[in-house]
Amino acid sequence: MGAHLDVSQLAALGVRIAGAGPAVQAGARTALTRTAYAIEGDAKVLCPVDTGNLMGSISTDVDGTTAEIGPTSDYGIYVELGTSRMAGQPFMAPAFERRVPEYVDALATIATAAF
Template sequence: MGARPDLHRRPHEPGGAVSFSIDTSELNALAADMTTVGGKIGPLVQTAMRKTARDIEADAKQLAPVDTGNLKSSIGHSDLRTVGQSGTLEVEIGPTANYGEFVETGTSRMAPQPYMGPAFDRNAPGFASVLEQIAASVL
């Protein structure tokens, strides 16, 4: 369990959204083996993911270029959801403005102005650290 969490960033989602997910199957297996603390792991991970989503959203809003303010005000995050049978938790953070991806990645006529990727990159190490602390607290 000493390995860093397997975080996945997908910066080219529709609309320039960034999502992150973590495969919690190892944590779930550990939880099943440790009946005294098992019920505490899932809620702690979920709390950490929700906080990280809010932090990424806040940073993205701070980093987003502002012309009319539409892009910045359209940045939000989805509810936390479980994907597949492995117990992977996922949340999506990004703009609903249809041009968000073009601002993030640029076009042939416009240089990229990344805001989602850097917001994710700022917060991923702290999230990974919290997951390591959660794992260490149950071992």
């Protein structure tokens, strides 16, 4: 699909940001929060809807420097990835891939300004 995220580079950038001042850390948290909620919104739009339960279970939890985004419904993974009897109907991965470039750009801007 679209974007490729090199997690090692992102992790290294995270370490640099963590060692930077409070203003840089606040900017990184803001970028993470905005991106996480944008991913949630996109996933809800892309989510296949039958009863609305799956879409309604998609939520975001931001805790400092990490974010967890996804459905709490136990069958969400089967819809996303498919099963031996049904093709997947991805909604989380495309939402993530759509927003990764914006997040990387935001972190690069923060890092450029700070370093």
